[in-house]
Amino acid sequence: MNNTGRNKMVHALRFKWLTPFYDFIVGATTREKVFKKALIEQSRVREGQQVLDLACGTGTLAILIKQSQPESIVTAVDGDESILSIAIKKTGKECVSITYDQAFSDQLPYENHKFDLIVSSLFFHHLNWDAKQRTAKEIFRILKPGGELHIADWGCPSNSFMRIMFYLIQMLDGFENTQDNVSGKLITLFKESGFINVSAHKSFNTVFGTLTLYSATKE
Numbered sequence: 001m002n003n004t005g006r007n008k009m010v011h012a013l014r015f016k017w018l019t020p021f022y023d024f025i026v027g028a029t030t031r032e033k034v035f036k037k038a039l040i041e042q043s044r045v046r047e048g049q050q051v052l053d054l055a056c057g058t059g060t061l062a063i064l065i066k067q068s069q070p071e072s073i074v075t076a077v078d079g080d081e082s083i084l085s086i087a088i089k090k091t092g093k094e095c096v097s098i099t100y101d102q103a104f105s106d107q108l109p110y111e112n113h114k115f116d117l118i119v120s121s122l123f124f125h126h127l128n129w130d131a132k133q134r135t136a137k138e139i140f141r142i143l144k145p146g147g148e149l150h151i152a153d154w155g156c157p158s159n160s161f162m163r164i165m166f167y168l169i170q171m172l173d174g175f176e177n178t179q180d181n182v183s184g185k186l187i188t189l190f191k192e193s194g195f196i197n198v199s200a201h202k203s204f205n206t207v208f209g210t211l212t213l214y215s216a217t218k219e
Contacts, residue, residue: 030206035152035213036061036121038202040068042213043150047071049116054105054139055079055123059087059098065119066096075115077101077108106134110142118143121152122211124189125181126173132180136193143218149195154181155212158205166209190216 045051045065049072053062056076066074076098078084084100091098103109105123118139124132139149157163163182170178180186190198195216204211 030122030208030211031204032060035202035204035211036064038204039119039121039150039152039213040065042201042215043117043119043148045069045072045117049073050114050144051075051117051119052077052110052115052142054118054120054135056087056100057083057121059090059100061119061121062087062098063091063094063096066098067094070096075099075101075110077103077105079104106131106138108138108142112141113144113147114142116144116147117150118147119150122154124151124153124186125169125178128177129180129185132177132189133193136189136195140194140218145218147218149190149214149216149218151186151214152211153186153214154178155186155200155203155210155214156182156184158203158210162205162210165207169208186214190214194218 039061045068047069049069051065051072051074053065053074053076056062056078059076062074062076066072076087077100078087079102081102084102088100101109105127124135127135143149154166154169157166166178166182180189187198187200196219198216199214201213201215203213
């Protein structure tokens with residue numbers, strides 16, 4: 001789900017015709033298994049927790065969360081109907097129970113204080129700053145007090161070579177919205193949205209730049 005504005009959709013990998021190849025491309029270029037395993041370990045999903053995978057894409061992260069903690073209650077949301085259909089098929093093959101919803105990140109169809117955990121992977125760099133702010137406010141609204149947000153996304157490059165490689169992502173996904181990630185503004189975003197304990201954690205160098213794990217807590 002890549003909504004850069006209230007009524008504008010940017011598909012995964014930007015172009016809709018690339019959607020069927022999403023899993024292959026992400027798996028081949030981002031060390032997906034490594035960073036998503038680390039994100040799940042960081043989030044420490046527990047039995048009975050309500051978990052939301054925001055902008056779930058093809059459902060890989062949601063499926064891994066449910067497999068890691070079968071007694072968790074996992075919901076996944078994305079704005080792209082075509083990518084959700086892929087996620088639903090994958091989930092059926094894995095024989096796990098996940099609820100999928102279609103919605104944009106700044107207009108989520110959930111009541112206040114519903115989720116214990118919200119996770120998201122490779123999403124925020126698609127959003128312009130205004131959409132990032134609206135999305136962060138929605139996340140804050142639907143998290144329970146004490147709830148946690150855990151994100152994996154592009155971060156500050158670990159070296160000059162990683163910065164050069166990230167230009168490829170910027171050419172694909174847009175310079176304005178991706179510059180927030182390179183500049184380390186995700187930390188600022190969540191602090192300004194009311195979260196506490198906002199931190200960057202592990203980073204992973206990939207074909208296209210440096211991926212970083214982030215966390216934040218709703219007081």
